Amino acid sequence: xxxxxxxxxxxxxxxxxxxxxxxxxxxxxxxxPMTWVRQxxxxxxxWVSVISISGAAIYYADSIQxxxxxxxxxxxxxxxxxxxxxxxxxxxxxxxxxGGWFGGPGLDPWGQGTLVSVSP
Amino acid sequence: xxxxxxxxxxxxxxxxxxxxxxSGGNSNIGNNHVYWYVQIxxxxxxxxxxxxxxxxxxxxxxxxxxKSGTSASLAVSGLRSEDEADYYCAAWDDSLTGWVFxxxxxxxx
Numbered sequence: 001x002x003x004x005x006x007x008x009x010x011x012x013x014x015x016x017x018x019x020x021x022x023x024x025x026x027x028x029x030x031x032x033p034m035t036w037v038r039q040x041x042x043x044x045x046x047w048v049s050v051i052s053i054s055g056a057a058i059y060y061a062d063s064i065q066x067x068x069x070x071x072x073x074x075x076x077x078x079x080x081x082x083x084x085x086x087x088x089x090x091x092x093x094x095x096x097x098x099g100g101w102f103g104g105p106g107l108d109p110w111g112q113g114t115l116v117s118v119s120p
Numbered sequence: 121x122x123x124x125x126x127x128x129x130x131x132x133x134x135x136x137x138x139x140x141x142x143s144g145g146n147s148n149i150g151n152n153h154v155y156w157y158v159q160i161x162x163x164x165x166x167x168x169x170x171x172x173x174x175x176x177x178x179x180x181x182x183x184x185x186x187k188s189g190t191s192a193s194l195a196v197s198g199l200r201s202e203d204e205a206d207y208y209c210a211a212w213d214d215s216l217t218g219w220v221f222x223x224x225x226x227x228x229x
Contacts, residue, residue: 035219037165044122045157045165045208047219059218095164100219102212106155106170113164 002026002109004096009114014088020081020114022096030074035100035107036081038092038116046092050100051079064090086118123148124209126222132229137197140225142209144190148220152212154192156185159206159224168207169194196227204229 008020022034036048049070051058058070069082079096093115097107125143132138142154156169167176169185172192182198192211196203209222 037219044206044224045159045210045221047210047221050219061218062216103153103171105174106167106176107157107165107210108167108170108176110164110166 002098004098004109004111006094006096006111006114009094009116011117011119012086013120014086014118016086016118017082017084018086018116020083020094020096020116022079022081022111024077024079024098027098029077032098033101033104034072034079035097036070036079036094037097037107037110038090038094039113040089040092043092048094049081052101083116086116088118088120090116091118092116122223123213123216123220124211124222126207126209126225128223129226129228131227132199134199134201134229136199137195138199138227139196140194140207140209140227142192142194142222144192144211144220146190147215148190148211148213149187149192150190151214154185154187155210156183156194157208157210159208160204161206165208199229201229203227 005023035050051070067085072079093113095113097110153171157165159165172187173185206224208224213220
Protein backbone atom coordinates (compact mmCIF):
# COMPACT_ATOMS: atom_id res chain seq x y z
CA UNK A 1 0.00 0.00 0.00
CA UNK A 2 1.11 3.52 -0.74
CA UNK A 3 1.79 5.29 2.52
CA UNK A 4 2.95 8.77 3.46
CA UNK A 5 3.86 9.58 7.03
CA UNK A 6 4.57 13.13 8.14
CA UNK A 7 6.52 13.91 11.27
CA UNK A 8 8.24 16.81 12.97
CA UNK A 9 5.27 18.94 13.91
CA UNK A 10 5.52 20.71 17.25
CA UNK A 11 4.66 23.76 19.32
CA UNK A 12 7.14 26.52 18.60
CA UNK A 13 7.52 30.22 19.24
CA UNK A 14 7.29 32.84 16.51
CA UNK A 15 10.59 33.32 14.74
CA UNK A 16 11.64 29.75 15.35
CA UNK A 17 12.49 26.96 12.94
CA UNK A 18 11.15 23.49 12.38
CA UNK A 19 11.79 20.71 9.88
CA UNK A 20 9.02 18.41 8.77
CA UNK A 21 9.60 15.04 7.14
CA UNK A 22 7.41 13.01 4.86
CA UNK A 23 8.40 9.36 4.67
CA UNK A 24 7.06 7.49 1.67
CA UNK A 25 6.60 3.79 1.12
CA UNK A 26 4.75 1.45 -1.19
CA UNK A 27 5.66 3.21 -4.44
CA UNK A 28 8.70 4.23 -6.47
CA UNK A 29 9.38 7.54 -4.76
CA UNK A 30 11.92 8.88 -7.23
CA UNK A 31 9.56 8.99 -10.20
CA UNK A 32 6.89 11.19 -8.62
CA PRO A 33 6.77 14.86 -7.72
CA MET A 34 5.72 15.57 -4.15
CA THR A 35 3.65 18.33 -2.59
CA TRP A 36 3.05 20.02 0.74
CA VAL A 37 -0.40 21.39 1.58
CA ARG A 38 -1.44 22.93 4.88
CA GLN A 39 -4.70 23.56 6.65
CA UNK A 40 -5.08 26.11 9.41
CA UNK A 41 -7.49 25.18 12.22
CA UNK A 42 -11.05 25.38 10.96
CA UNK A 43 -9.92 26.66 7.56
CA UNK A 44 -9.57 25.33 4.04
CA UNK A 45 -6.66 23.82 2.20
CA UNK A 46 -3.68 25.95 1.22
CA TRP A 47 -1.01 24.72 -1.17
CA VAL A 48 2.54 25.25 0.14
CA SER A 49 5.01 23.79 -2.35
CA VAL A 50 5.68 21.19 -4.99
CA ILE A 51 9.04 19.61 -5.77
CA SER A 52 9.96 17.84 -8.97
CA ILE A 53 11.24 14.29 -9.23
CA SER A 54 14.89 15.26 -9.02
CA GLY A 55 14.36 18.27 -6.81
CA ALA A 56 15.69 20.58 -9.50
CA ALA A 57 12.39 22.41 -9.86
CA ILE A 58 10.46 23.69 -6.85
CA TYR A 59 7.52 26.04 -6.63
CA TYR A 60 6.41 27.85 -3.49
CA ALA A 61 3.32 29.70 -2.37
CA ASP A 62 3.88 33.43 -1.97
CA SER A 63 2.91 33.21 1.70
CA ILE A 64 5.96 31.14 2.56
CA GLN A 65 8.40 32.13 -0.16
CA UNK A 66 11.83 32.89 1.28
CA UNK A 67 11.05 31.32 4.65
CA UNK A 68 10.34 27.69 3.78
CA UNK A 69 12.54 25.32 1.79
CA UNK A 70 11.48 22.00 0.33
CA UNK A 71 13.91 19.21 -0.45
CA UNK A 72 13.88 15.50 -1.03
CA UNK A 73 16.23 12.60 -0.53
CA UNK A 74 15.31 9.95 -3.03
CA UNK A 75 17.72 7.49 -1.43
CA UNK A 76 15.67 7.72 1.76
CA UNK A 77 12.25 8.03 0.11
CA UNK A 78 11.71 11.16 2.12
CA UNK A 79 10.69 14.75 1.46
CA UNK A 80 11.40 17.61 3.83
CA UNK A 81 9.98 21.02 4.63
CA UNK A 82 12.40 23.33 6.40
CA UNK A 83 10.40 26.13 7.98
CA UNK A 84 12.24 29.22 9.21
CA UNK A 85 11.06 32.52 10.68
CA UNK A 86 7.78 30.91 11.64
CA UNK A 87 4.76 33.12 12.19
CA UNK A 88 1.58 32.62 14.15
CA UNK A 89 -0.28 32.37 10.85
CA UNK A 90 1.80 29.33 9.88
CA UNK A 91 -0.11 27.33 12.49
CA UNK A 92 -1.70 24.46 10.59
CA UNK A 93 -1.78 20.78 9.91
CA UNK A 94 0.81 20.11 7.22
CA UNK A 95 0.06 17.34 4.77
CA UNK A 96 2.36 15.82 2.23
CA UNK A 97 0.93 14.24 -0.88
CA UNK A 98 2.19 12.21 -3.79
CA GLY A 99 2.06 14.03 -7.10
CA GLY A 100 1.16 17.62 -7.73
CA TRP A 101 2.79 18.51 -11.01
CA PHE A 102 0.46 20.58 -13.18
CA GLY A 103 -1.54 18.46 -15.55
CA GLY A 104 -0.82 15.30 -13.61
CA PRO A 105 -3.22 12.89 -11.94
CA GLY A 106 -3.64 14.99 -8.82
CA LEU A 107 -2.53 14.71 -5.22
CA ASP A 108 -3.02 11.09 -4.27
CA PRO A 109 -2.69 9.92 -1.63
CA TRP A 110 -2.18 12.31 1.26
CA GLY A 111 -0.46 11.62 4.54
CA GLN A 112 -2.28 11.90 7.85
CA GLY A 113 -0.72 15.29 8.54
CA THR A 114 1.44 16.76 11.28
CA LEU A 115 0.43 19.73 13.42
CA VAL A 116 2.59 22.82 13.63
CA SER A 117 1.55 25.30 16.31
CA VAL A 118 3.26 28.67 16.38
CA SER A 119 2.48 30.56 19.55
CA PRO A 120 4.28 32.96 21.91
CA UNK B 121 -10.02 34.92 0.27
CA UNK B 122 -9.53 31.89 -1.98
CA UNK B 123 -8.59 32.27 -5.63
CA UNK B 124 -11.23 29.69 -6.59
CA UNK B 125 -14.75 30.43 -5.40
CA UNK B 126 -16.99 27.77 -3.91
CA UNK B 127 -20.26 28.06 -2.06
CA UNK B 128 -19.57 27.49 1.63
CA UNK B 129 -22.37 25.00 2.12
CA UNK B 130 -24.75 22.65 0.37
CA UNK B 131 -27.33 20.18 1.54
CA UNK B 132 -29.47 17.37 0.27
CA UNK B 133 -31.46 14.38 1.37
CA UNK B 134 -30.53 10.75 0.75
CA UNK B 135 -31.03 9.78 -2.86
CA UNK B 136 -30.99 13.33 -4.15
CA UNK B 137 -28.45 14.90 -6.50
CA UNK B 138 -26.33 17.85 -5.43
CA UNK B 139 -23.96 19.92 -7.52
CA UNK B 140 -20.98 21.90 -6.29
CA UNK B 141 -19.64 24.79 -8.30
CA UNK B 142 -16.12 26.16 -8.52
CA SER B 143 -15.41 29.46 -10.20
CA GLY B 144 -12.01 30.75 -11.22
CA GLY B 145 -10.29 32.70 -13.94
CA ASN B 146 -8.31 32.41 -17.13
CA SER B 147 -5.04 31.76 -15.36
CA ASN B 148 -6.33 28.75 -13.47
CA ILE B 149 -9.50 26.90 -14.45
CA GLY B 150 -9.63 28.57 -17.84
CA ASN B 151 -6.25 27.18 -18.85
CA ASN B 152 -5.69 24.13 -16.64
CA HIS B 153 -7.35 21.01 -15.34
CA VAL B 154 -9.60 20.99 -12.29
CA TYR B 155 -9.28 18.55 -9.42
CA TRP B 156 -11.75 17.72 -6.67
CA TYR B 157 -10.88 16.53 -3.18
CA VAL B 158 -13.09 15.36 -0.34
CA GLN B 159 -12.29 15.67 3.33
CA ILE B 160 -14.10 14.28 6.30
CA UNK B 161 -13.24 16.64 9.18
CA UNK B 162 -10.36 15.34 11.23
CA UNK B 163 -8.99 13.22 8.41
CA UNK B 164 -6.75 13.80 5.43
CA UNK B 165 -8.21 14.92 2.10
CA UNK B 166 -8.69 12.36 -0.65
CA UNK B 167 -8.69 12.74 -4.40
CA UNK B 168 -12.06 12.30 -6.10
CA UNK B 169 -11.74 13.72 -9.60
CA UNK B 170 -8.66 14.60 -11.63
CA UNK B 171 -8.20 16.35 -14.98
CA UNK B 172 -11.73 17.81 -14.86
CA UNK B 173 -13.79 14.66 -15.23
CA UNK B 174 -11.67 11.59 -14.51
CA UNK B 175 -12.76 9.59 -11.48
CA UNK B 176 -10.01 8.28 -9.28
CA UNK B 177 -9.94 4.52 -9.15
CA UNK B 178 -12.45 3.31 -6.60
CA UNK B 179 -14.60 6.44 -6.67
CA UNK B 180 -18.24 5.52 -7.40
CA UNK B 181 -19.77 6.74 -10.64
CA UNK B 182 -22.22 8.71 -8.51
CA UNK B 183 -19.49 11.36 -8.58
CA UNK B 184 -18.91 13.24 -11.81
CA UNK B 185 -16.89 16.30 -12.71
CA UNK B 186 -17.12 18.78 -15.54
CA LYS B 187 -15.53 22.01 -16.67
CA SER B 188 -16.65 24.84 -18.88
CA GLY B 189 -14.62 27.97 -19.44
CA THR B 190 -13.50 29.30 -16.09
CA SER B 191 -15.91 27.24 -14.01
CA ALA B 192 -16.15 23.64 -12.94
CA SER B 193 -18.73 21.47 -11.25
CA LEU B 194 -18.85 18.33 -9.19
CA ALA B 195 -22.12 16.42 -9.14
CA VAL B 196 -23.00 13.81 -6.59
CA SER B 197 -26.07 11.73 -7.32
CA GLY B 198 -27.82 9.22 -5.11
CA LEU B 199 -26.70 11.05 -1.99
CA ARG B 200 -25.72 8.95 0.97
CA SER B 201 -25.12 9.94 4.55
CA GLU B 202 -21.46 9.00 4.18
CA ASP B 203 -21.07 11.70 1.50
CA GLU B 204 -21.31 14.30 4.25
CA ALA B 205 -17.91 16.01 4.09
CA ASP B 206 -16.05 19.05 2.82
CA TYR B 207 -15.41 19.22 -0.91
CA TYR B 208 -12.57 21.26 -2.41
CA CYS B 209 -11.76 22.17 -5.98
CA ALA B 210 -8.21 22.94 -7.10
CA ALA B 211 -6.37 24.02 -10.21
CA TRP B 212 -2.89 25.07 -11.21
CA ASP B 213 -2.59 28.83 -11.59
CA ASP B 214 -0.22 30.01 -14.31
CA SER B 215 0.08 33.53 -12.90
CA LEU B 216 0.80 32.44 -9.33
CA THR B 217 2.84 29.43 -10.53
CA GLY B 218 1.22 27.21 -7.99
CA TRP B 219 -1.89 25.36 -6.99
CA VAL B 220 -4.96 27.23 -5.86
CA PHE B 221 -7.82 25.73 -3.90
CA UNK B 222 -11.39 26.78 -3.44
CA UNK B 223 -12.55 27.58 0.06
CA UNK B 224 -14.44 24.32 0.21
CA UNK B 225 -18.11 23.40 0.32
CA UNK B 226 -19.50 21.65 3.37
CA UNK B 227 -22.09 19.08 2.34
CA UNK B 228 -24.79 18.15 4.81
CA UNK B 229 -26.89 15.09 4.07
